[in-house]
Amino acid sequence: MPNKSSIPLSWRLNKSIYRLVGNKCKRCGTFFFPSRDICPKCRRKGDIEEVVFSGEGEVYSYTMINVAPKGFEQQTPYLIGIIKLKEGPLITGQIVRPNNNIEIGKKVYAVFRKLTEDSKSGIIKYGFKFKIKD
Amino acid sequence: MTDIGIVGYGCYIPRLRIRVEEIARIWGADGKNIKNSLGVEEKSVPDIDEDTVTIAVEASKNALKRARINPRNIEAVFIGSESHPYVVNPSGTIVAEAIGVSNNLFCADLEFACKAGTAGMQICYAMVKAGMIKYGLAIGSDTAQGRPGDALEYTAAAGGAAFIIGNNPLAIIEDTLSFATDTPDFFRREGEPYPKHAGRFTGEPAYFRHVVTATTNFLKKTGLKQDDFDYIVFHMPNGKFPLKAAKKLGFPPEKIKQSLVVKKIGNTYSGSSLLGLSNVLDVAKPNERILLTSYGSGAGSDCFSFLVTDAIEERRCSAPRTREYIENKEYVDYGLYVKLKGKLKL
Incomplete structure (x- = not known):
């Protein structure tokens, strides 16, 4: 998560956090999220292009958060998962309610939710979370 | 002249619900009596991370799936709501x-109580007609506020619907008309968390006068008759008002039945009449005609006639139907409802 007080930092990440925009090396076909400037496999021979991820994937791992960090206290209990996206990358994200049907391997899709807010008078941060497919 | 209308539509309703009886239990009221007098059984509740913007985004994603257009071709976004998360800073951007719409964008947040979403549709329609934009996105979305213990608490709900307006529509906008007067039946002052309403005054001089006059003027203007419409949709502050308005206007109750989503989700304010329209579009057949009259306190009504085209059959399967959102639900008790609505101070 970006620094809570840094509006420029979260603004710079808007595209990837709102729409799951990452990238792909056209040479070796590897997908990256978050975006990378250089393909670590192909190095200078790599050819990076922007990609909007489908948001579909499956639960690779998860845990329930009962004692939350600052800014998330009102949301407990909530699930955090590592999601293996259809395109390949593993990414971390919250998994939205209901909390009782979670299982490793379950299919998920990305949804747009409020992530946190600095305070009642502060900036609201939005972005992707995941939802178990019914 | 090329037909202009709804190219894609989509809705979103949070999956949490609270029953009217559960709210009544807290205030020592007769839940069964309230349920019957309002014609509302339960209402949708936004999760702790859902608001007008998140509802609008999910509804718009569904509209895009049906429209099957590149979002870059959308050049206008208008969101009507009574619960924009910011007072200053647009929900629309x-x-x-x-x-992922174009940054060459006409964008504004609209407010006119519960009719701001349909006002957005009129603006998009006019801009497409004028050749200013290729496609416009109009959204009605709300997480409605109701003071704890107030009559509004039984119905103030959350949900929204989005409509992409342009050429090659699945429902042609045949015409539209508005009627507005200075009638302060329901209002919320700057900085106040909950709206106030004028009780029974919200009925005859407010809702009924505007809905009935706008519809009557519209029928006069277009020359269309009650029999020309297969479905009608009115704003749904409760389950009774739209049925009474239909009766006053000479429409049989079966024509409004499909649009009455209020019974199971409550009053979604700016999303209300548009969710009714979305539920009608889910079942309407080509060449059927739909009348929609919204209502916003303050007060005004926007009236539309839509003629469904052949494109509906193919496009409506591309996104979840309104009924799926209504039926996919989980009940919360009043304690959790209070937490989710952010009424607890930590």
């Missing part, structure tokens, strides 16, 4: 960025 967040939604636009989240669905």
Whole structure:
């Protein structure tokens, strides 16, 4: 998560956090999220292009958060998962309610939710979370 | 002249619900009596991370799936709501960025109580007609506020619907008309968390006068008759008002039945009549005609006639139907409802 007080930092990440925009090396076909400037496999021979991820994937791992960090206290209990996206990358994200049907391997899709807010008078941060497919 | 209308539509309703009886239990009221007098059984409740913007984004994503257009071709975004998360800072730009529309964008947040979403549709329609934009996105979305213990608490709900307006529509906008007067039946002052209403005054001089006059004027203007419409949709502050308005206007109750989503989700304010329209579009057949009259306190009504085209059959399967959102639900008790609505101070 970006620094809570840094509006420029979260603004710079808007595209990837709102729409799951990452990238792909056209040479070796590897997908990256978050975006990378250089393909670590192909190095200078790599050819990076922007990609909007489908948001579909499956639960690779998860845990329930009962004692939350600052800014998330009102949301407990909530699930955090590592999601293996259809395109390949593993990414971390919250998994939205209901909390009782979670299982490793379950299919998920990305949804747009409020992530946190600095305070009642502060900036609201939005972005992707995941939802178990019914 | 090329037909202009709804190219794609989509809705979103949070999956949490609270029963009217559960709210009545807290205030020592007769839940069964309230349920019957309002014609509302339960209402949708936003989760702790859902608000007008997130509802608008999910509804817009569904509209895009049906429209099957590149979001870059959307050049206008208008969101009508009574619960924009910011007083200053538009909801529209967040939604636009989240669905990837063009940055060459006409964008504004609209407010006219519960009719701001249909006002957005009129603006998009006019801009497409004028050749200013190729496609416009109009959204009605709300997480409605109701003071704890107030009559509004039984119905103030959350949900929204989005409509992409342009050429090659699945429902042609045949015509539209508005009627507005200075009638302060329901209002919320700057900085106040909950709206106030004028009780029974919200009925005859407010809702009924505007809905009935706008519809009557519209029928006069277009020359269309009650029999020309297969479905009608009115704003749904409760389950009774739209049925009474239909009766006053000479429409049989069966024509409004499909649109009455209020019974199971409550009054979604700016999303209300548009969710009714979305539920009608889910079942309407080509060449059927739909009348929609919204209502916003303050007060005004926007009236539309839509003629469904052949494109509906193919496009409506591309996104979840309104009924699926209504039926996919989980009940919360009043304690959790209070937490989710952010009424607890930590």
